[in-house]
Amino acid sequence: MARKTTAKAAKGKAQTRGALALRAKAEAELAQDLHALREEHYNLRFQRASGNLQNTSRRRVVRRSIARILTVQGERARMAAPAAGKGTA
Template sequence: MAKKETKSSKLDVAGKSDDQLNETLGELKREAFNLRFQAATSQLEKPSRVREVRRDIARIKTQQSTRAKAASAAK
């Protein structure tokens, strides 16, 4: 069975600049906030999106941490 591609699997974290990562992180945090409200009011259409957003946020934070460690090691 082939793995189904989702929006989160298309998120190219490594190819983005630091500013782009910060912008994307802000957008994802806003989306996570809205999804939590939708879940609380039973209006959530796609429950799996909550998981995808959380994982995308984690991917970005991991990339930012890796870059910060590499920058501090290069100094």
């Protein structure tokens, strides 16, 4: 029986591609993107509070993009840090 491609499965693949693109970026680029996204999130929060927010789904997209960048930065930090307790007698 053949598997059907669902929207949920396709969505997961798109997220993976986004994470792969982030992993290809330099640390300075990630920091710059993170700063821009945090500013946008700040502005979106105020637009929502004042009732001027037109595209409500943008908040979710920005929040998840911030999380993706923080995840990649955390992965890099863990890879750069020496493993605690390994190789010591």
